[in-house]
Amino acid sequence: MAPTTTRAAVLQAVEARRDDGPRGSRLAGKVGIVTGVGPINGIGTNAVRLFAREQVAAVYLLDLSKDLPALAEQLRVEYPGTKVTAINGDVASDAVISDVVARALRETGRLDFFFANAGVTQLGRTPPEQLGNKAGAVKEVQQAVRTIASIPGDEFSEIMRINALSVFLAIKYAAPALSVTSSSKPVPGGSIVVTASVAGIRSNAGPIAYSASKAAVVSMAQTSAYELAGKNIRVNAICPGLIETNMTKALFTLARGSGKGDSVGQLNPLHRYGLPYEIASAALFLVSDESSYVNGQAVAVDGGLSAGHPFARL
Template sequence: MGRFNDKVAVVTGAGSGIGRATALRFAEEGARVVVADLSDAVDDTAAMIREAGAEVEALRIDAGDTVQVRGLMQAALDRFGRLDVVHANAGISGGWAGLFDQTAEDWMEILRVNLIGPFLVIQAAAPLMAERGGGAIVCTASVAGLRSGAGGAAYSASKAGVINLVQTAAQQLTGARIRVNAVCPGLIETGMTQSIYDGARAAGKADRIGQLNPLRRGGEPDEIAGAVLFLASDEASYVNGHALVVDGGLSSSHPFSRQGYGKPAL
């Protein structure tokens, strides 16, 4: 298809799930790819890309560490000579613990990876892109960042921050020809949500997965990858500072079971 011929794409959180699917799609469409993850599984992603005949570099990094994120962007330049696209996808869930069951340390770690991580990506990548005349950055947010009911408190707050971050970054990069957008997945089968899927299947309730959205199903990582590639491509050349929701319609109402103060969830 070639939408990314001669371009270089960096993907964080590429060891599995949405990040792996996105990295593979970038490679299929002509990009040379740098994949990064804290897990050794990033090497498996790189092997898949090589088997498909594309060029790839794999690095193990902490996406919430300033020095390591800057090193990742420099590695893309050193290996491939340019940087055109970055998908800031690395994230952690933190579970479904309520406000009164989490500590400040829990919040700091979730925010460090999920919100400071994308900030570090933008801060490190944007100057390098600007030197070459522009680029595109896509951050993974979540429908949990739109309103309550789709994630734990700290996770939801971190993803709301990502949505505002891309809006703020788009404004502060005025004139740099760099677009910054977010994708907001709903329930997608990834390592982060695997326990939900496994539990439903073990209980014989697989048909209830995703029942709260109008499509009545969960999503697949490749469906999010398609949205990321659109936002990163020239087809989205006039899309900037936007949070694209890909959730089967869940966020059109966001139904959920309320958890009152001092009471268990219904």
């Protein structure tokens, strides 16, 4: 089978697993919080759907997205056994994060996982509806490749606030909540999963502010794993590579518009980009009991991109 044909077949198989995968019970009885939920093709949305398919008892969705209420209602219809609560709020707000954690405990009596997935690549992003046309895509890419000299300090700080402070707050408030026991949860502990990036573990994979924030996310996962030693609380970071979401839509628009769509993702050994469902599947593993001995790790889900060093073929 030709490489292009193989690539297409693999991506189609991933989509089939996403849309028609069997119901499971890997999260039966568990309660979790997920941030960064809203866009239909986002990592957070794919993760929540997968968690519901695995019979999570209750899940609290936190984001500023206007699409969040509709998504929550759709999940309630599709998975009536899962209690879905949508909360519009700032993921980097101390009060918002402490309140959602307290609410989960108050309403369900337990917390088993917190998936801190929210993040941005840059500020002043092009409206999503414009990313599908060339002009909007060019504007977005030009913003992404700005040098240090052209990035204001307050923009750097805000990206750090959204991407890194939000993770700090998730760990700060989730950790004590995960330790709470009840009649349905006699053993304390649980899982905190944070979304970082290959840009946080290797250079040249993203803009400087984004990369710095994701390096901070990796460091917090590793540091807090040790700070929470002995509490049966696992903290791990997922480091996605090139994934097709709204965040990367401009890149795909330009590549496909110039007839180079098949070359997107060629730098990694799998010679393809990834889909949000593949990151969601890694998140499912990490929030479930199946990863009970995985802790303090930066798990790269990048097609092998971070496994080697770049070189020029002769």
